[in-house]
Amino acid sequence: MTANMAATIPGQSARKYDLGFARWVYENIEGGDKLSMCMQCGVCSGSCPLGTEMDYGPRKLFMMVRAGMKDAVLKANTMYNCTSCYSCVVRCPRGVPVQYILQDLGRAAARMGYQEAKTTDNARFAKAFIWSTRKFGRTDERLFTFKYYLSFGLGEAIKKAMANMSIAIKLVKTKRMHLGMPHRIKGTKDLNAILAKAAEIEKREQGI
Amino acid sequence: MSDRKAGVYLCKGCGIGDAVDMDAIEQVAVSEMKAPLCRQHDALCSDEGLKVIQDDIDGGEINQAIIAACSHRVMTDRFQFNGTQVVRANLREQVIWCHPANDEDTQMLAADQVRMGIAQAAKFDTPQPWTEGDFNRRIMVVGGGVTGLSAAREASLTGHEVLLIERADSLGGWAAKWSRRLPHRPPYRDPQDNDLGALVSEVEGDSKITVMTGALVTRTEGMPGKFTVEITRGGAAVLETVGAIVVATGWRPYDANKLGHLGYGASPDVVTGVELEEMLANGGIRRKSDGQAPKTVAFVQCAGSRDPEHLPYCSSVCCGVSIKQALLLVRSDPDAMAYIVFDELRTPGTAEEFYRQAQEAGVVFIKGKVKSVGADLTVTVDDALLGEEVPMTGLDMVVLATGMVPNSTNPDAEAEADEFQEQLKADINPAVPIPSAGFANGGEGEEPQEGFPWPWKDKTPTGGSILNLQYRQGPHIPMLADGFSDSHYICFPYETRRTGIYTCGPVRRPMGMAESADDAAGAVLKAIQAIGNAAEGAAVHPRAGDLSFPKIGYDICTKCRRCTVECPFGAIDEEEDGKPVVNITRCRRCGTCMGACPVRTIGFDNYNVQMISDMISAVEIPDEFAEKPRILILACENDAYPALDMAGINRHQYSAYVRTIPVRCLGSVSMLWVSTAIERGYDGAMLLGCKSGDDYQCHFVKGSAIAKERMSKVGETLKSMMLEEDRVISEEVSIADSARVADLIDRFAGKIGELDANPFKGF
Amino acid sequence: MAPNSQTILVVGGGIAGISAAIEAAEAGADVVLLERSPTLGGRVAGLNRYFPKLCHPTCGLEINYQRIKKNKNIKLFTMAQVATVEGQAGNYKVTVKTTPRHVNAKCTACGACSEAATSEIPNPFNYGLDTVKAAYLPHEMAFPMRYVIDGSVVGTPEGDAIKSSCKYDAVDLEEKEKTFDLTVGAIIWATGWKPYDAARIEPYSYSESPDIITNVEMERLAAHNGPTKGQIVRPSDGEPARKVALIQCAGSRDTNHLPYCSAICCLGSLKHAAFVRQQYDDSQVDIYYIDIRAHDKLEAFYQKVKADSGIHFIKSKPGSIVVGEDGRPTVCGEDTLGRDIYANAYDIVVLATGMEPCSAREYRVPVEVEMDDYGFIVPKTGNGSGIFSAGVAQGPNDVSTSVQTATAAALRAIQAVRG
Known part of the structure; x- marks a missing residue:
């Protein structure tokens, strides 16, 4: 799906409580069919370790889905702050798979080209992570961290790197960070083939 | 009873014999009180002890047993001797357990307990039940909706003939209009078939049930077992005799025309839940404007309910009903959308599953308050979770979930005379503020706050009475706030202030079909009890089985009407000249009439003014130099007296100067008893009764309130006798006040101790 | 077929069971009331006050206890529960199991045993928030007003001291679990709830x-x-x-x-x-x-x-x-x-x-009843049945509604036994 296709999803009207967007979520988002069970009790947001970092907690995001507030939902940083701790899923009194819904909403937003999906800290971090994985078959803490910093621009990257230098030194001392040539796994090619296959499956499932 | 032979039995068990000199007590009984027989025993409640008493009875030695042992509240079943009167004198809970052993004052108290018991026995007659004439066992059920139909059927299944009166031309009531009913059986997920038709057929085919449709009850007189009702049908009146009455007049929807702010009347597509229900039952939901099936429907909850401008209460069923209707809508049309706008979603109990079903079906629930509904069907919601006012547009239909108004009156009938309108006003305010800190510690806290009046308090139901009772106290069945004819007692939901007349279903409390049918069964059982007890001359709850009843000495009666006014149950009517007539099977035996009577000519065989006066007089009053004041306590037998017993069980110690007499209700307290006490030289008197006021706990409704009122006049009397007003006080004591009551007594005794001795001592 | 027994068995002595028993008895029925614990009152006896009047539950219990004391139609067994039920409406053979109280009917509630006791047990009445002597009165409003001796003192010197402290021969440390049989025409389950x-x-x-x-x-x-x-x-x-x-x-x-x-x-x-x-x-x-x-x-x-x-x-x-x-x-x-x-x-x-029905987890109802997924016993109406439910055994009800269901169950039980 492209950004253009996003326009075909209902919910573009300013009308509140336009059920179109909610229905789209029910039908297209993993776990979305359970979203209608939400009774807005707030236990998910209240259980979320990163709740304070989110634009909206999961509960409010779900309410906005129901209210048809598509843009606000897909622009939110909520989805990218989820650490998959599953507290919300375990505690939800209505069996709503909160974490799955958030993850898939985040993917949908990215696919639809919502910039927030690409510019949040978590998105940059994920990108750097996948770069390192693809390149070396593993995370190289030094390179992948710097790659992440670089997403803010060179000047900002150097600033961030300097600011975290003491941590880096400690990591090196305790052999948590490796200096010198990056280690690679043997079958990066195979790994990339697996990742490509996964992407293909995902696309097929999305019906694109 | 002319040939009384009273035996006094002194129990030495449970430490009584160790704490009190029982030989001295025996001397009091025999020498002073002239008891013909007195025996001591180590444990009267043991088989051997009981045998001692039984042998005396069998040998013709006694026909009254005065048992001085534990409280009458325990060993009640043991100390029962067929046909022999038993009087209990409490030496355990209220003497040795709350006063020091082998103490002069404890000894004097124990002796006085026995003196009072002997005095009581001397005026105690075994009540002969009133069973004059014929008692009818037929039950009249008023109202032919789901509640009334269920009541009729339940009564018939229990073997009673039934007269079923329905105002409309056919049976069924509102429930007959419903397409489907709320789920009341597992798995509680789907609307269930409306099986009312089957119930109507059962009733119509039941040979024990006589159905009268298009009929109104236009007059009711008589009493349980002997009600005469006038039923008017098509202009003609017939008289029928019934034994008891079940009122199942149900409800009516709140008038939506009063809900202009919710768009009713502005658009034909703003409808009430009842109107939607009729559509569902008649082919499906259609817009009134264009006959089209609506695609997007909003349900507005609490339309008129929980609204100080309209109905202050929650109508209980509307959340479930809207869920049902929304479910039926979205299930019948996959493209349809339903929104339910609610403030608090109330699906108690297993109805929570029904709520989940609606969510699963895609019904959207919005928490907020509807501010307005426009003619274009724009619903403006103050969305509580979004925190803003949101206009919902594009709706095809708006459904107002209007509430239930109880048919405690017949709105179509003419109102009764003005003098009876007062009866329609709630006598309690359910929103009376909760007493603030300090209350629990003995009423020393702040004055209660003003609070806010419950909005319905000053509104009265419109229309005429349901039964047109020919009672001195008016034609209506008493109702509480909000117009519901309910009981004020949590433990006793079928408590009624009109014995033999029981309300059930939504006229009592907002409720759905399943609960109404159950409630009907409960009310029928109470009606059956009322009939059975009436025929045996026995009282119903709370003095169930009591065979005594008030007798009026007409030669002395001044026709002052106090008894007829104050009877909490409307049991006493007046003849034209004001002569009071007790309708005995309406009477609940509280004795409020006895307390009201200024010439003390009302009494019961086993409870009367003279008996208690004699008990008061039997107490030995030490002279003023002894510095042993005496304080009379008249204690409500259900709460204050048990609280005193429990003070004993908990070994709370308090002044031994008090002499306690249990009374049926503070309402039965004759002011003569207080003046007798003062004249006899008591230094003070305390009346201990239940809570009065809005959350009253008095089991006889107003007894303790009436006693307070009467007490306000005692002060004047005391002043005229040159005595301090605060020698006589009235306190509210609950059954849980075992610690507090001891403290209250000590404080009062302390105050009395500061006053000079009553100058009437020894007069 | 005419029922064999016109007796109604009420299982559970909380507010629903008490109400069902009294209401049936005051309509003339013979009633056997069983309570598993040493005293009637159930959960409500442990409540401080009722909503909304903030009145004390013991007030209504006092009235009900007086009604029981004065009514010869009610037979009460405490520390008793139903073990088995056989038969059908009008003719149920019920085996009742009793657990030892170690105090017999001779008890005068004088309290000497409690004074003699030295060990303490968690106080069941206060949900274990405090302790009580091993010989104890369940509470001041206990009905029947009779002490209980905890099994832990049986066979100990303390037990012997307790026994010898009683002047009325009311302590029976030898008492064992017992069973007895009843024949009844109808049964009302009023087995109440447990806090979740x-x-x-x-x-x-x-x-x-x-x-x-x-x-x-x-x-x-x-x-x-x-x-x-x-x-x-x-x-x-x-x-x-x-x-x-x-x-x-x-x-x-x-x-x-x-x-x-x-x-x-x-x-x-x-x-x-x-x-x-x-x-x-x-x-x-x-x-x-x-x-x-x-x-x-x-x-x-x-x-x-x-x-x-x-x-x-x-x-x-x-x-x-x-x-x-x-x-x-x-x-x-x-x-x-x-x-x-x-x-x-x-x-x-x-x-x-919340309230969890005792019939959900606490015990198995020893007779076929219709039960929902939560363990509530679905109320029966109409002909043919002799088994009924009342109070929270039937659904999550408040006190008034429990009494309401109990009164209805009493009527239907009467219908069942009178055939």
Whole structure:
């Protein structure tokens, strides 16, 4: 799906409580069919370790889905702050798979080209992570961290790197960070083939 | 009873014999009180002890047993001797357990307990039940909706003939209009078939049930077992005799025309839940404007309910009903959308599953308050979770979930005379503020706050009475706030202030079909009890089985009407000249009439003014130099007296100067008893009764309130006798006040101790 | 076929069972009432006050006990439960199992045994919040008014001392479990409920702090005859509990625990708010809720509690309750109306745990009944059946509704036995 296709999803009207967007979520988002069970009790947001970092907690995001507030939902940083701790899923009194819904909403937003999906800290971090994985078959803490910093621009990257230098030194001392040539796994090619296959499956499932 | 032979039995068990000199007590009984027989025993409640008493009875030695042992509240079943009167004198809970052993004052108290018991026995007659004439066992059920139909059927299944009166031309009531009913059986997920038709057929085919449709009850007189009702049908009146009455007049929807702010009347597509229900039952939901099936429907909850401008209460069923209707809508049309706008979603109990079903079906629930509904069907919601006012547009239909108004009156009938309108006003305010800190510690806290009046308090139901009772106290069945004819007692939901007349279903409390049918069964059982007890001359709850009843000495009666006014149950009517007539099977035996009577000519065989006066007089009053004041306590037998017993069980110690007499209700307290006490030289008197006021706990409704009122006049009397007003006080004591009551007594005794001795001592 | 027995068996001596028994008996039926514990009264006997009138349950119990004492149609067995049932409507053969009280009918309730006892056991009446002597009166309103001797002293010198302290030969340490048979025509199950086990709601840390209590424990804390004589204090240190959180739906309306709404907890908590506010002028009570379910006229009670400036309503199902560094329980969650993430510390936190029918987990109903997924016994109406349910055995009912269902069950049982 492209950004253009996003326009075909209902919910573009300013009308509140336009059920179109909610229905789209029910039908297209993993776990979305359970979203209608939400009774807005707030236990998910209240259980979320990163709740304070989110634009909206999961509960409010779900309410906005129901209210048809598509843009606000897909622009939110909520989805990218989820650490998959599953507290919300375990505690939800209505069996709503909160974490799955958030993850898939985040993917949908990215696919639809919502910039927030690409510019949040978590998105940059994920990108750097996948770069390192693809390149070396593993995370190289030094390179992948710097790659992440670089997403803010060179000047900002150097600033961030300097600011975290003491941590880096400690990591090196305790052999948590490796200096010198990056280690690679043997079958990066195979790994990339697996990742490509996964992407293909995902696309097929999305019906694109 | 002319040939009384009273035996006094002194129990030495449970430490009584160790704490009190029982030989001295025996001397009091025999020498002073002239008891013909007195025996001591180590444990009267043991088989051997009981045998001692039984042998005396069998040998013709006694026909009254005065048992001085534990409280009458325990060993009640043991100390029962067929046909022999038993009087209990409490030496355990209220003497040795709350006063020091082998103490002069404890000894004097124990002796006085026995003196009072002997005095009581001397005026105690075994009540002969009133069973004059014929008692009818037929039950009249008023109202032919789901509640009334269920009541009729339940009564018939229990073997009673039934007269079923329905105002409309056919049976069924509102429930007959419903397409489907709320789920009341597992798995509680789907609307269930409306099986009312089957119930109507059962009733119509039941040979024990006589159905009268298009009929109104236009007059009711008589009493349980002997009600005469006038039923008017098509202009003609017939008289029928019934034994008891079940009122199942149900409800009516709140008038939506009063809900202009919710768009009713502005658009034909703003409808009430009842109107939607009729559509569902008649082919499906259609817009009134264009006959089209609506695609997007909003349900507005609490339309008129929980609204100080309209109905202050929650109508209980509307959340479930809207869920049902929304479910039926979205299930019948996959493209349809339903929104339910609610403030608090109330699906108690297993109805929570029904709520989940609606969510699963895609019904959207919005928490907020509807501010307005426009003619274009724009619903403006103050969305509580979004925190803003949101206009919902594009709706095809708006459904107002209007509430239930109880048919405690017949709105179509003419109102009764003005003098009876007062009866329609709630006598309690359910929103009376909760007493603030300090209350629990003995009423020393702040004055209660003003609070806010419950909005319905000053509104009265419109229309005429349901039964047109020919009672001195008016034609209506008493109702509480909000117009519901309910009981004020949590433990006793079928408590009624009109014995033999029981309300059930939504006229009592907002409720759905399943609960109404159950409630009907409960009310029928109470009606059956009322009939059975009436025929045996026995009282119903709370003095169930009591065979005594008030007798009026007409030669002395001044026709002052106090008894007829104050009877909490409307049991006493007046003849034209004001002569009071007790309708005995309406009477609940509280004795409020006895307390009201200024010439003390009302009494019961086993409870009367003279008996208690004699008990008061039997107490030995030490002279003023002894510095042993005496304080009379008249204690409500259900709460204050048990609280005193429990003070004993908990070994709370308090002044031994008090002499306690249990009374049926503070309402039965004759002011003569207080003046007798003062004249006899008591230094003070305390009346201990239940809570009065809005959350009253008095089991006889107003007894303790009436006693307070009467007490306000005692002060004047005391002043005229040159005595301090605060020698006589009235306190509210609950059954849980075992610690507090001891403290209250000590404080009062302390105050009395500061006053000079009553100058009437020894007069 | 005419029924063989016209006796109605009522199983359970709580408010529903008591009411069913008395109402049937006062309509002339013969009734056998069984109660598993040593005294009648069930859960309501342990309540401090009822909503909305804030009156004491013992007041109504006193009336009911007087009605039982005066009614010859009722036979009462305490410490007795149904073991087996065979037969059909009009003719059930019921085997009843009794557990030893170690005190017989000769007991005068003089209390000498309790004075002789030296060991203490957790007090069942106060949900174990305090202890009681091993020879004890269940409480001051116990009916029958008779002591109980805990089995732990049997065969000990203490037991012998207790036995010899009794002047009335009422102590029977040899007493064993017994069974006896009854033939009855109809049975009313009024077996009531248990508070949902709060420890199962792990994020609420019930087991982590003595200051996190349940609503039934709050009743005992507020009761004049409770472990603190009615002082609402922190169980940890006995200091006044001036800042109190009440957590609604602790277990109820939750598919992980009790999927249904227990229907009484909102009103119970409104009452608890009143308890605290009555006791301490400067107190603050926060009620965390999803929906306040004050149905019908009980709305008035909600409104008047709401009018108190010291009581706040927070629409939120808390995520967790943690024990803070200072030992105070801290309630964490999201205020759904303000969307603030909060972490509020309290003196005590009261979990409004729901009602679980005893028939769900506690015991197996030894006869075929229609039961829903939650363990409630579905009420029967109409002809043909001799088995009925009342009170919370039937559904999550408040006291008035329980009495209502009990009265209805009594009528239907009478119909069954009279054929």
